[in-house]
Amino acid sequence: MAQVELKNLSKKYGKVTAVQNMDLIIPHNQFLVLVGPSGCGKSTTLRMIAxxxxxxxGEIFINDERVNDKDPKDRNVSMVFQNYALYPHMSVEENLGFSLKIAKVKSEEIEKRVNEAVSILGLEDLRSRKPSQLSGGQRQRVAMGRAIVRRPDAFLFDEPLSNLDAKLRTQMRTEIKKLHQKLKTTIIYVTHDQVEAMTLADRIIIMKDGYIEQIGSPIEVFSKPTNVFVATFIGSPPMNIFSAEIINSNNNIKIKLDDNLYFDCTEDQKNKLQNKKNIFLGIRAEDIMPVENNINTSFWSFKRNVDIVEPLGTETQLFITINDKEIISRMYNPYAVNVGDELTFQVDPSKVHFFDKETEKAII
Ligand SMILES: Nc1ncnc2c1ncn2[C@@H]1O[C@H](COP(=O)(O)OP(=O)(O)OP(=O)(O)O)[C@@H](O)[C@H]1O
Ligand SMILES: [Mg+2]
Known part of the structure; x- marks a missing residue:
């Protein structure tokens, strides 16, 4: 059981500020994912907690106890790293029990905890193998087992899957999620992979340059990004972003995308946009839909020639151009499209995101 709390936490390396005034409460049993581009301060945050x-x-509290001055071994958190560095000369079993042996835990207790970890992680058949006789995924499981036997209050994972190939990464992702459901402990998990963040997290923190850009559930950060950075970081392909102009004349507000594309605002959008001039407009690929017929007259509608067609199996990505900008549309209907075809595209205006051009913050 652990609640982890960060109060005004900062880290400077000389002139470089790696983490800036971070305030955060991670409740017991939460799966929290820290995500963000390389160098944004994810590992530093995790290493400070450990x-x-x-x-x-600033200050760090674990279960209401201030741990700033406590040694790593007395904080009762376990960290799993990207390079899992198992002891090569020891068997799986010995690797699992080693930290307990060092801590002078009784051998019956070690055996009990190792058995428990072996069963949780499905390592029964591999107990006596050496690390060199294991696959990447199996090694990563042993690394997690070493954390489990310590029965920590919280697990800290730093990109534990980034050394694995794509298929194994997806499998291990599911295993980690199951593990969390079994162990019911707090997990703080670092990744720069937004798909991993979305699929694993109860709550996601998106970081940039040492700051928290947004905190929310996966659905919140996906559907209500607070700024352009989050909008383009979460979701694949990234949200289409383009400049637009608000044309306000005779009490009628229109959104101008280019010289030939003007769209009416909904009542709600009029209130948001009436004092704006230049904005960024964001539309996810799946919200720009090619239509054959059944044109919805309340949707935005325009024709474009398709520049590139990328079939992905369950969906096809179509690249089109608006105002010199490459835009991706995602099509689920399996009808054939060829490069150069002229299609009608529709956008549900309620799915469009607006951002201030200067601050890049969402206009709400
Ligand atoms: N020991 C150090 N000395 C100086 N600067 C450091 C040190 N460790 C990290 N930094 C700097 O602090 C910032 C944050 O680093 P950190 O390792 O936390 O990033 P990260 O988000 O984990 O990135 P990545 O995804 O690449 O692992 C970076 O600018 C990095 O260069
Ligand atoms: Mg890192």
Whole structure:
């Protein structure tokens, strides 16, 4: 059981500020994912919680106890790293029990906990193998087992799957999710892969340059991104973003995408946009739909020639151009489209996101 709390947490390496004034409460049993581009401060945050990195400012509490001055081994958190560094000369079993042996735990207790970890992770048949006789995924499972035997209050994962190939990564992702459901402990998980973040998290933190850009459930950060950065970081392909102009004349507000594309606003959008001039407009690929017939007159509608066709099996991505900008549309209907075909595209205006051009913050 652990609640982890960060109060005004900061880390500077000389002039580089890696983490800036982070405030956060991670409740017991939450699966929290820290996601963001390389260098945004994810590992530093995790290492400060584990006690592996001295903090420059702020406080860390685990279960209401201030742990700033506690040694890593006394914080009762376990970290699983990207390079799992198993002891090559030891069997799986010995690798699992080693940290308990060092901590002078009685051998019956070690055996009990190792058995427990072996059964949770399905390592029964591999107990006596050496790491060199294991696959990447199996090694990663042993690394997780080493964390499990310590019965920590919280698990800290730093990109544990990034050394695995794509297929194995997807499998292990599911295993980690199951593991969380079994163990019912707090997990703080670092990744730069937004798909991993979306699929695993109860709550996601999107970081950039040491700051928290947004905190929310996967659905919240996907459907209500607070700024352009989050909008383009979460979701694949990234949200289409393009410049638009708000034309306000005779009490009628229109959105101009280019010289030939003007769209009416909904009543709700009029209120949001009436004092704006230049904005960024965001539309997800799946919200730009090619239609054959059944044109919905309340949707935005325009014709475009298709530049590129990318069939992906269950869906096809169509690339079109609006105002010199490449836009991706996602089509689920399996009708054949060829490069150069002229199609009618529709956009449900209620699915469109608006961002301020200067601040890049969502206009709400
Ligand atoms: N020991 C160090 N000395 C100086 N600067 C450091 C040190 N460790 C990290 N940094 C800097 O702090 C910032 C945050 O680093 P951090 O390792 O937390 O990023 P990250 O989000 O984990 O990135 P990645 O996805 O590449 O692992 C980066 O600018 C990095 O260069
Ligand atoms: Mg890192």
């Amino acid at each position: 006690g592996l990195e001295e903090i420059t400012g």
